[in-house]
Amino acid sequence: MTSSEFVEANTKYSATFEKQPIRAKNPLIITCMDPRVQPYDQLGVKIGEGGIVRNAGGSAQEAINSIVVAQHFFGTTEIAVFHHTDCGMTKFTTEWLRDTVKKANPGRDDVARTVDGMDFHHITNVEESVHADVKFLVENPLVKKGSKITGWVYNVDTGKINQVADVLV
């Protein structure tokens, strides 16, 4: 797909558009950028409900800035962390990715220094990584007391979700 196709699709979409209010500020869903992950159909989320943060892997650590915005500006009190099976982040390590970027930029000491300072939060075991992210949120003083944190695994082979954590901060 190319972004030039957005315009034709959006012209059709906007022709019958009805303005949507923000109806629900919960939950904030943290999930992966993977094309097979589509929270609306898979979780029953509708436009106007909840917020969705996505990054490589669905890392809560990488999402912390957005979580702070959601909680301290919008008033979000529930955070749902989703990782998924067959995730790309299980297929390499941070060290491998750093080396790959360095090899793509030979002689660039500035790039090497930058990428050595980046943590890509690669995943060894998807269920364990959800638990680690839930623990990160539960122990993080930036997360408001009274928040509900849930952890889930989405299975890309079956379309099913499996809840693995449910904690009140």
Add this chain to the structure above:
Amino acid sequence: MTSSEFVEANTKYSATFEKQPIRAKNPLIITCMDPRVQPYDQLGVKIGEGGIVRNAGGSAQEAINSIVVAQHFFGTTEIAVFHHTDCGMTKFTTEWLRDTVKKANPGRDDVARTVDGMDFHHITNVEESVHADVKFLVENPLVKKGSKITGWVYNVDTGKINQVADVLV
């Protein structure tokens, strides 16, 4: 909405689930976590096509780790940056949010130090912020040469997208 509603919706979804391959690694869409933003219907993106990174505002700077993963592991060569009208990130400043977090954690010098080190990338003007993010990507050596970077504004009142940048790196 609460995450406990996910299970019922997902049970229906997975009952007729057909496994989806990753059909297209482009484009990588960077957009906001806002509940009114829904890239699938609004842009014609289908499950399996492209990747979607979302955070507060749709910040390309905050998305840089995921962009590096997408480009250097998955081979993504097109990045589409979307910001949107009426964005929450236009309604406060990084300094206001830092103060709010500090007030919620009185006497916690560790929290104050952490939040003072966080840049929330608040937005003054949405179209200008798209241009700034496109410039950030174009000038960033972590972004692969040969990449196509496009910049867009999504209007939450009309449902329409407006392209404001199209640059080859």
